[in-house]
Amino acid sequence: SPLPCDAARGSSSSPPPPRPHPCPGTQRAPPPRPPRLHPCPRTQWSSPWTFVAFLVALQQNKPLIGDRGLLPCRLYLESVRRYFQGRGAWDAVSYAPTVLWLLDWSHMDANLDALALLGLAVSSFVLLTGCANMVLMAALWVLYMSLVSVGQVW
Numbered sequence: 001s002p003l004p005c006d007a008a009r010g011s012s013s014s015p016p017p018p019r020p021h022p023c024p025g026t027q028r029a030p031p032p033r034p035p036r037l038h039p040c041p042r043t044q045w046s047s048p049w050t051f052v053a054f055l056v057a058l059q060q061n062k063p064l065i066g067d068r069g070l071l072p073c074r075l076y077l078e079s080v081r082r083y084f085q086g087r088g089a090w091d092a093v094s095y096a097p098t099v100l101w102l103l104d105w106s107h108m109d110a111n112l113d114a115l116a117l118l119g120l121a122v123s124s125f126v127l128l129t130g131c132a133n134m135v136l137m138a139a140l141w142v143l144y145m146s147l148v149s150v151g152q153v154w
Contacts, residue, residue, distance in 0.1 A: 054119035073150035
């Protein structure tokens with residue numbers, strides 16, 4: 001049996017009619033929208049520094065840690081691999097965390113330039129658009145740590 005309030009509305013499946021505004025002649029304001037989240041948080045504070053860091057790395061990698069540099073990173077990685085030879089590869093990677101472990105060492109200058117150029121491209125994107133997400137910032141961190149960890153102590 002229908003309830004008395006169902007009979008007053010007409011049907012239990014239809015929505016109730018809108019209530020009139022308390023002030024005649026004015027319209028009801030639409031409900032406030034939730035704040036819109038920006039898809040990319042602004043990162044002006046970190047972008048110029050990463051851009052400059054990769055630009056400097058592009059200029060200084062070959063003379064300092066390149067194949068014919070002052071302290072070649074290929075020799076450094078080979079000595080780290082020899083030192084941790086019996087313990088496992090993870091010990092060497094954790095001692096010198098770099099993506100250079102995964103690349104061909106016969107073209108180390110090209111690898112160093114590729115890391116610097118990739119970092120320069122990602123940081124340029126972040127700098128020009130003003131947007132970054134966790135993936136882009138993690139990529140910048142991995143690229144920068146890959147260069148810094150083979151830089152050795154001067």
